Amino acid sequence: MGYATSVYIPSQLTTIRDDTGRLSGTRRTLLGVAWACPRAVSSGRRDIPVMATNSKKKPPASQKNGAAAEDKLIASLRQYVRARGAEMLKDPNVTSVGIGRKVTGGKRGKQIVLQFTVESKAEPEQLERLGTTMIPPTITVDGTQVPTDVIERTYKAHFRRVAEVESPARKVRQDPIEPGVSVGAVTVTAGTIGCIVFDKADGTPYVLSNWHVLHGPDGELGAEIVQPGPHDDNRVDRNHLGVLKRSHLGVAGDCAIATIEDRSFLQEIFELEVAPKELGEPELDDKVIKSGRTTGVTHGIVRRIDTMVKIDYGGHVGTKSIGCFEIGPDPDRPADNNEISMGGDSGALWLFKQQGGRPSTVMAGLHFGGEAQGDPDEHALACLPASVFEKLEITLTPPRPEDIQTVEGYDSDFLGERIEAPQLDAALAREAVLLDGSEVIPYTHFSLTLSKKRRFPFWVAWNIDGGSLKKLSRNNIPFVKDPRLPATAQVGNELYENNRLDRGHIARRADLLWGSLPEAKKANTDSFFYSNITPQIDDFNQSAKNGLWGRLEDAVFADADVDDLKVSVFGGPVFHDDDRAFRNQQLPREFYKVITFTERGELRTKAFLLTQNLNQLEALELDEFRVFQVTLGELEDRTHLRFPAALHKGDTLSVPEAAADRAPLDSLADIQWD
Numbered sequence: 001m002g003y004a005t006s007v008y009i010p011s012q013l014t015t016i017r018d019d020t021g022r023l024s025g026t027r028r029t030l031l032g033v034a035w036a037c038p039r040a041v042s043s044g045r046r047d048i049p050v051m052a053t054n055s056k057k058k059p060p061a062s063q064k065n066g067a068a069a070e071d072k073l074i075a076s077l078r079q080y081v082r083a084r085g086a087e088m089l090k091d092p093n094v095t096s097v098g099i100g101r102k103v104t105g106g107k108r109g110k111q112i113v114l115q116f117t118v119e120s121k122a123e124p125e126q127l128e129r130l131g132t133t134m135i136p137p138t139i140t141v142d143g144t145q146v147p148t149d150v151i152e153r154t155y156k157a158h159f160r161r162v163a164e165v166e167s168p169a170r171k172v173r174q175d176p177i178e179p180g181v182s183v184g185a186v187t188v189t190a191g192t193i194g195c196i197v198f199d200k201a202d203g204t205p206y207v208l209s210n211w212h213v214l215h216g217p218d219g220e221l222g223a224e225i226v227q228p229g230p231h232d233d234n235r236v237d238r239n240h241l242g243v244l245k246r247s248h249l250g251v252a253g254d255c256a257i258a259t260i261e262d263r264s265f266l267q268e269i270f271e272l273e274v275a276p277k278e279l280g281e282p283e284l285d286d287k288v289i290k291s292g293r294t295t296g297v298t299h300g301i302v303r304r305i306d307t308m309v310k311i312d313y314g315g316h317v318g319t320k321s322i323g324c325f326e327i328g329p330d331p332d333r334p335a336d337n338n339e340i341s342m343g344g345d346s347g348a349l350w351l352f353k354q355q356g357g358r359p360s361t362v363m364a365g366l367h368f369g370g371e372a373q374g375d376p377d378e379h380a381l382a383c384l385p386a387s388v389f390e391k392l393e394i395t396l397t398p399p400r401p402e403d404i405q406t407v408e409g410y411d412s413d414f415l416g417e418r419i420e421a422p423q424l425d426a427a428l429a430r431e432a433v434l435l436d437g438s439e440v441i442p443y444t445h446f447s448l449t450l451s452k453k454r455r456f457p458f459w460v461a462w463n464i465d466g467g468s469l470k471k472l473s474r475n476n477i478p479f480v481k482d483p484r485l486p487a488t489a490q491v492g493n494e495l496y497e498n499n500r501l502d503r504g505h506i507a508r509r510a511d512l513l514w515g516s517l518p519e520a521k522k523a524n525t526d527s528f529f530y531s532n533i534t535p536q537i538d539d540f541n542q543s544a545k546n547g548l549w550g551r552l553e554d555a556v557f558a559d560a561d562v563d564d565l566k567v568s569v570f571g572g573p574v575f576h577d578d579d580r581a582f583r584n585q586q587l588p589r590e591f592y593k594v595i596t597f598t599e600r601g602e603l604r605t606k607a608f609l610l611t612q613n614l615n616q617l618e619a620l621e622l623d624e625f626r627v628f629q630v631t632l633g634e635l636e637d638r639t640h641l642r643f644p645a646a647l648h649k650g651d652t653l654s655v656p657e658a659a660a661d662r663a664p665l666d667s668l669a670d671i672q673w674d
Contacts, residue, residue: 073112074099074284076142078306080114085308086251089321093118093132095153098307098326101284102149108303108328112284114139114146115304117153153377170270170293171232173239175263179349180270180291182228183209183258185244186236187218190229192293192347194366195276196267197257197394203518205265206257206394207241209347210368211249214256217315219244225258229293231344249313251323252391253383254346254368269349269359271297276396277361279385280352282325287353288364290380292345299333300340300350300380302326302364309381311369323387325365327380333357341370341380350382363396398518409442410461414568415598421447422459422570422641432458433489441485441531444523445514446507448531451575454586455491456534459572459641462507465514466557466565472513472524479503482529490530495585504536506571506591511553534573535587548627548665549593549610556595556606563598570594574609574638592635596647605650606672607632626664629672631655 077099088097100115101108122130138145170181171190179195191213197206207214207225214225226239233239242259267275272291282288286302304326312319327350329340350364365382389395412418421440424432432439433450440447446462481490496503505527512523526532556567573588580587591610596603609628632643632651653672 070112073144073146074305076144077112077114077146080139080141081306081308086321089308089310091132093120093122093130094310095119096307096309098304099284100149100304100307100326102147103151111147113149114141115149115151117151117309119152121150121152170296171228173228173233176265177207177227177241177260177263178266178268178270179207180272180293182232182293182344183207183213183241183347184226184229184231185214185216185219186224186226186230188213188216188229189231190293190344192345192367193227194347194349195269195363195396196260196265197389197392197396198398198518199516200393200395200399202516203398204516205260205398206245207260207265208255208257208349208366208388208392208394210366211247211254211256212313212368213347214244214258215247215249217313217317219247221245221247227263229344246392248388248391249317249320249322251308251321252387253324253366254322255366255383255388255392257392257394269351272351272359274351274359274361276349276351276363278363278396279389280362280364281384281386282352282364282382286364287330288327288350289353289359290340290345290348290350290367292341292348292367294342294344295335295339298335298340299330299353300327301330303328303379322368322383324368324381324383327365327382329378338378340378341367345370345380350380400518409440409445409447410568411463414463415566415596415603417598417603417646419568419596419646420644421449421461422643424449424458425640425642428458428640433485435484441482443526443529443532444519445512446523446526446532448506448572450485450489450531452489454573454575454588455489456575456588457506457531457572458575458639459570460506460532461568461570462511464511464553464567464569466562466567468514469510470513470517470520472520474509474524474528477525477528479528479530479533482531485531491533491535491585492530495535495583501535501582501587503530503533506532506534506573507569508550508553511569534591535582535585548667549591549608552593552595552608556597560597560604561599563601567595567597569596570643572639590638592639594632594635594643594647596650603646603650604652605632605647606653607635607651609635609638628664629653629655629670 081097081099085097088094094116096117098115100113102111102113103109116135120130124134127134135148135150138147140146174181177193179193181193182190183193184190191209194208197208198204199206221244223244224236225241225244226236227241228239230236240261241263242261245257245259247256269275269291272289282302282305284302284305288300288302289297291297302325307325308321308323310319310321327340329335329338346368348367350367351359352362352364354360363385365385366388367380367382369381371377371379410421412420424439429439431452433441433452435441439449441450446460448457448460450457479493481487481492495501507527509524509527512527513520553567553569556562557565571591571593574590574592575588576590579589589611593608594605596605598604607630609630611626631653632648636642
């Protein structure tokens with residue numbers, strides 16, 4: 001984890017301010033103790049270079065040497081601050097420590113110093129009363145005497161309402177939403193959407209802002225988030241955006257993410273018209289720009305880096321140490337009333353500027369605070385992006401379907417009551433294809449066990465979340481063998497060429513397309529592995545009694561009161577010793593399907609058997625498929641699988657006649673759901 005140490009101040013509809021001053025002579029407070037801060041990691045350049053021209057003079061060697069020495073000094077100071085900062089903040093009079101340029105007469109000079117801010121500058125004889133110790137004029141870092149600089153400044157949370165100074169467009173309900181506009185938890189006033197980010201694991205899109213904007217002292221994970229924030233529009237019932245997903249308040253920053261529900265989004269930041277694509281690391285004197293809810297577009301210059309500050313968030317939260325960096329106004333681009341940060345800007349993104357003055361696509365930091373009311377020293381505070389993104393497990397670009405971490409297959413706890421996958425009897429278990437020593441092979445939203453002898457699955461188990469199903473195209477997705485498994489253990493396209501055999505999914509493709517969009521896309525791709533495919537006569541699902549077989553899952557949602565719209569399904573071929581061979585491959589002539597769900601809190605299990613006659617395969621004549629409703633015990637006798645006791649408990653089908661004498665289903669209305 002990487003982060004930049006700095007002062008941290010909440011500023012949703014809040015501003016955090018401080019009093020500044022200089023230290024001279026012996027009025028120095030603080031003694032460095034030990035910190036523990038990991039090194040920041042940058043994933044992007046902080047500036048966009050331009051081509052050099054022949055007319056541009058090369059800097060003299062002395063200037064190059066000076067710049068190299070300064071870079072070396074800053075690198076040493078960063079290590080020092082990150083190693084010793086947290087303990088330094090235990091001094092009750094110290095409010096922050098960081099790397100900056102020496103302030104003389106209220107103006108920043110060029111000398112690099114280890115800069116401290118203190119609550120109160122004091123004479124030496126007053127230090128003991130304050131419970132503090134003197135800050136030495138210099139501190140030795142890697143053998144170099146580094147001057148210290150002490151400024152009188154405090155940081156306190158100050159939540160307040162602010163006057164309307166910006167376009168109302170930032171403070172109204174938007175669809176699509178875009179970064180730079182108002183947002184907040186229902187228990188908070190208002191802050192700013194920083195940018196759209198994506199879950200590293202499954203690609204789910206979120207809005208990024210601050211902890212004190214989306215969480216706050218009275219919040220909790222899962223709490224409602226509204227856009228705009230409640231201060232800008234108190235009709236929270238119509239402004240629902242999503243729920244709080246993850247948050248952090250500590251050394252890595254003040255940050256949180258929330259889901260986006262029933263609204264679309266844009267990634268370009270309001271009035272900046274660029275979308276962040278990379279993470280950067282700020283350096284002294286970098287020029288940056290942000291777009292916030294209250295002050296709109298403002299320009300700044302990085303003036304303190306690797307800073308850590310302690311802030312009292314009040315209530316049960318108390319004092320927290322936050323890592324960040326500090327930004328001052330850009331004198332070449334002054335803001336209205338010289339305000340680059342006001343209450344409501346919290347959560348805005350600071351971007352590095354290109355040399356031409358335009359915003360780049362590289363993120364410099366996540367804004368979270370500024371100076372207190374009445375403080376003449378205008379400044380803003382921002383968290384280091386690498387720390388925020390690592391802590392929240394997010395990324396700026398959605399992962400490709402092939403890069404998404406596989407959801408570990410069939411979920412036994414999907415329905416709230418644990419329902420294990422089927423078990424093979426001893427004879428079948430010896431025929432199972434193993435993956436990493438296990439007979440259970442996981443895919444996105446489904447798992448299966450494959451037969452070495454028949455090269456088709458014994459069983460496939462899958463979950464269906466009817467509340468988040470997506471409609472995705474199957475175009476341009478190839479049928480492929482699973483590269484994790486031996487190619488010889490899977491039947492490939494050689495069986496299906498130049499005949500009426502179709503490649504039929506066991507776990508129905510449409511059943512698997514749920515969850516986040518990238519997750520659903522990966523499930524779509526996973527469904528086309530040959531391990532999930534068995535041969536069926538073309539138009540198999542449509543020909544099986546008017547498509548009954550392919551519509552069983554849909555019928556559950558239509559004809560039963562399914563709790564939470566969640567269903568689990570088990571299916572596969574029934575292997576018989578006398579199954580007819582075609583192209584040296586025995587073809588199953590029967591298939592089974594078990595559907596389970598909860599209805600009014602009670603588990604229901606329904607089992608079905610489909611038979612097909614392939615005896616006329618070479619003549620290409622299609623006999624009719626027959627669908628029967630059967631008991632789970634009857635399926636166990638046919639398949640030699642053992643289904644879990646929980647499924648048997650939910651199987652209430654009463655059939656006096658034998659399966660062989662039972663009438664097939666003529667329509668979905670014939671299914672006994674109760």
